[in-house]
Amino acid sequence: MPRVLIPTDEPNFTLGLVNGYRALGWEVVTGVTNFRIRPACYDIVHVQWPEEFSGWRLPLQSELEQIKRDLDWWSHNSTVIFTVNNLYPHEYEKHPVFHELYSSFYKQSCIITHYSNASRRMVLEAFPEAGMARHIVHSPPNYAVTLARQRGRGCRRTSMSIDADDFVILIMGRIRNWAEARLIQR
DSSP states (O other): EEEEEEEEOOOOHHHHHHHHHHHOOEEEOOOHHHHHHSSSSEEEEEEEEEGGGTTOOOOOOOHHHHHHHHHHHHHHHSSEEEESSSSHHHHHHHHTTHHHHHHHHHHHEEEEEEEEHHHHHHHHHHOOOGGEEEEEOOOOTTHHHHTTOOOOOHHHHHHTOOOOOOOOOOOOOSSSSSSHHHHHOO
């Protein structure tokens, strides 16, 4: 049975990816720690967010170097796939340390996947080293698996004093600046 490591601790967004691999007959293992300790052999290491390896914060130089060593090890022992969820981590657009971190993943990945052609274009412009990888544009994940975990439509509304027919918008991720807030308001 082929094996894939999805090195993330994020419990909701990746459910569709995990279930997709399982439906194709793959053994799936998740967890950031597994990326660091290299506990087993995997056919694929499918990365979602490089910044998760530094605790969702700017990595210290020593942490950055360790992440790069781990990535190099995996790239010589597996096929590395990187799914682009963000061009840069939230609030760190064009930050040189995150540029170096992301550049490392683009250099070491065999396949880079995108949710749009705009993502592909922007990545290739900002990170020329990504040009060596194969790029695949596909639709975003199916959130049906995440929705299935929902206890019921009304329980959250009640806890937040929102009436059953009130209009509600779900925002996934962080609102990074006022331009995004105004877009949501419109």
